[in-house]
Amino acid sequence: MRITVFRRLMADEFGPGRAEVLAKDHVFSALGGRTVEQALAAGIPAKEIWREVCVAFDVPAERR
Template sequence: MRITVFRRLMSDEFGPVRAETMAKDHVFSSLGGRTVDEALAAGLSAKEIWREVCQAFDVPAERR
């Protein structure tokens, strides 16, 4: 998954402001204690990060 697609999915699911804030501030233990932005910078795949975000926020399966 491309990062641009990942960012669009985040924005579509959570709204542009909340998605940006979450990516910058919310720490996910499942991402090694990183935020989304930190996980992307560390080289984790956008697809893996999206799965963890969906699990943490109970995104319905049809939107995963």
């Protein structure tokens, strides 16, 4: 998954403003105690990050 696709999915699911805040501030234990931005910078694939975001925020399966 491209990072641009990942960011579009985040914005579609949470709204552009909340998606940006979530990516910078929310720490995910499943991503090694990193935020989305830190996980991307560490080279974790966007698809893996999206899966963890979906699990953490109970995104319905049809939107995953």
